[in-house]
Amino acid sequence: MQRALNKAMGAELSEDGIFGPNTKTAVIAFQKSTKTLKADGIYGPKTHAKLSKEINSFGFENTVLKMGSRGEAVKTLQKALNDMSYDVTVDGIYGPETKEAVIKFQKRFPDLVNDGIFGPNTKAVMDKVLND
Numbered sequence: 001m002q003r004a005l006n007k008a009m010g011a012e013l014s015e016d017g018i019f020g021p022n023t024k025t026a027v028i029a030f031q032k033s034t035k036t037l038k039a040d041g042i043y044g045p046k047t048h049a050k051l052s053k054e055i056n057s058f059g060f061e062n063t064v065l066k067m068g069s070r071g072e073a074v075k076t077l078q079k080a081l082n083d084m085s086y087d088v089t090v091d092g093i094y095g096p097e098t099k100e101a102v103i104k105f106q107k108r109f110p111d112l113v114n115d116g117i118f119g120p121n122t123k124a125v126m127d128k129v130l131n132d
Contacts, residue, residue, distance in 0.1 A: 001043060001051070001131065005030060008055040019043070058130050065118040069094035077118055080130055081105070094118075 002013040002023060011026035024041040031037040034050055058080050061073040070093055078090040078098060086101040099116035106112040109125050118126075 001048075002026075003058075004051050004055045004131065007059075008051060009033070052127070052131070058127055060123050060127060064120075065094050066116070067094055067096075067099055074098065077102075080126060083130060084126075 001019075002011075002015045002017070005011045005023070005026040006013055006015070009026055009030050011022075011029070013022055013026055027043050027047065028039050028041045030051060031039040031041075031047060034054075037047055037050060059076050060080070061076070063073055065074055065077055072092065074094045075090055075092045077094075078088050078092075081088050081098070081101045082090065084105070086104060088097050088101045102118055102122065103114050103116045105126065106114045106116070106122055112122055112125060
């Protein structure tokens with residue numbers, strides 16, 4: 001949440017997982033900026049949904065990644081996989097190691113197809129896992 005608030009609002013919060021007064025202030029500022037949320041400082045489901053839609057907290061690009069994909073978007077995915085202990089090399093190349101890690105992730109969630117393709121559904125679930 002703090003990463004997302006930093007990106008969305010330039011809040012300069014420490015990403016320490018502690019909901020302190022600075023985080024609450026940033027939540028209120030975000031809520032006020034939306035004009036549709038109650039500015040109560042509570043990071044509930046509505047605020048989470050709105051922030052998630054506004055900013056992709058982990059920085060995933062809106063692109064499909066699969067075997068043969070290369071670049072910064074792949075590096076971001078590889079870093080996310082490592083954050084979840086999948087232990088892949090961060091080289092920007094979507095090869096067999098990255099594909100296997102994505103399949104292992106997909107197997108954890110019955111709604112995902114275990115195809116090793118990092119598409120919109122896998123991205124949405126992974127972003128939720130990384131930020132909840």
